[in-house]
Amino acid sequence: MAFAAFSSSKPKGFSKPTKSGKVAIALLAPGLAYLGVFFLTPLIALIMVSLQAPDPDGFIGDYVAAFEINNYFVVISDYFPQMMRSFLYALAATILALVISYPLAYFIGVKARPYPLLQKLMLTLVIAPFFISFLLRTLAWKQIFSNESWVVTTLQQLGLLESDQYVVGTPFMVIFGLTYNFIPFMTLPLYTSLERLDTRYLEAGSDLYASPSRVFRKVTIPLSMPGIISGTLLTFIPIAGDYINASGDFLGSSSTAMIGNVIESNYLISNDYPAASALSVLLMGAILILVAGYVKKSGTEDLL
């Protein structure tokens, strides 16, 4: 059910797959072959490049096939702070997104059930940020919080910021941007699972003299757990690999660089392909462990 949250119609499941035969293979083959060539082999290419060594006879940026496991130890020791930062920023932004999204998803999915048109309208508003360019909406926040903006001067006058303190370029700003940009990925799966919540369980809880907060903790949260898990996964993964929010031209500065920024600069600017590839393989490995944990718990049918 992870990404199913993005589809407009709810799966009702009229039929279990029954037919078998060559038709299935004919339908699957072209798409899966495409993913084999343009998704799996690039990942293998990354692993190969991550083990390359500099060409002794070549120029800077020339590499030859090798088995340089040491590349991995070098990038870990060189970029450990950026790795930790990616993890912590992603964790903070994911928790913030969960806290902001939950009441909103609850309102749309449970409280607004008698008004289906209003529900649809609110869902459209939730995904509205997806329709404005990712880069433009991030730049808009940068300008709103820029050094001479009234937001920052007001914060300075209120004493919340020192007169020489600014917001853009700080970890706060990067986490703020990450939270904003990926909030729909949290709200939609939460909504899908709260929308199916049978409110009679909540009534039963309060009939048995449970306080509202106890009903919430003991009934609502456990019943919406599938949404919480897939929302967390769907927000955490893209945030951990993002490099727009943390980059210097957007909300961050050199002191907020995340693993994505390091991969980008190593690959596209300093042309250190083995280092960039080793970092990518490490990031992908960490994410595969997360996905494996999810699959072990919920199986593969619910992934899509």
Add this chain to the structure above:
Amino acid sequence: MKFSLGKYAFPLYAVLAFIYLLIPIGYTFVFSFNDSLKTNLIWRGFTLDKWTNVCDREGVCEAFGNSVLIGVVSTIVATALGTMIAIALVRYRFKFRRSTNLLLFLPMATPEVVLGAGLASQFFSLGVQKGIGTIILGHIVFCLSFVVVTVKARVASLDPVLEEAGKDLYANPRQVFWKITFPLLLPGIAAAALLSFALSFDDFIITNFNAGADMTFPRYVFTAAARGVPAEANVIGSAVFIAAILLVLATQINGERKRRSLLKKH
């Protein structure tokens, strides 16, 4: 929920949350009317010039055109391949089901830097010239998975009785598909295509790794970001936003109208 707080707290919270979600959109829209010079950082007065003469700013319309071209081609290929897979997943039994599900899920879970760098390495080792073609090849990868997810839900909600009725009335399999299955799947396929186009149009990271010298709209914004993005970029961003929202609202209102008319008949 005895206390009356809940009655107003939730709607109030929702309003605040929507304001928060819409602030940068509103900002982008307002600043598309700014009578700005090269950069668009301070408000200098209202003008419609940027809307009426968008293409006067060098490179904006060319980048926009490339993005539309990439979006259309990626969407057509991804929607065709993805719809076939979605039908197979719901309707057919086959071996390797677990690995198929996983292979379709992984592109959505792969960080864009990783896929971007991987594709760039592959194109480099094969000696392929980077440009619009390689961008399209990359976009199809992530669009495909989102198409499968969206269409799969629609196939699952399709009552097979309708197709069986067609068969009973001596329609051949091809007629059943084109006269019954396909029209019923069409709303799902359209939604998938829309999502696919939106994802492709807005993609920056995979594009940037595989673009070579070719510009797309997000690349234009990224390159301009260092010195300040011109108001013309806000015009394009706002126009795309308005078009997308209108399309989504139209499909939703249309769906609601259909639902109501069906309820009336019963």
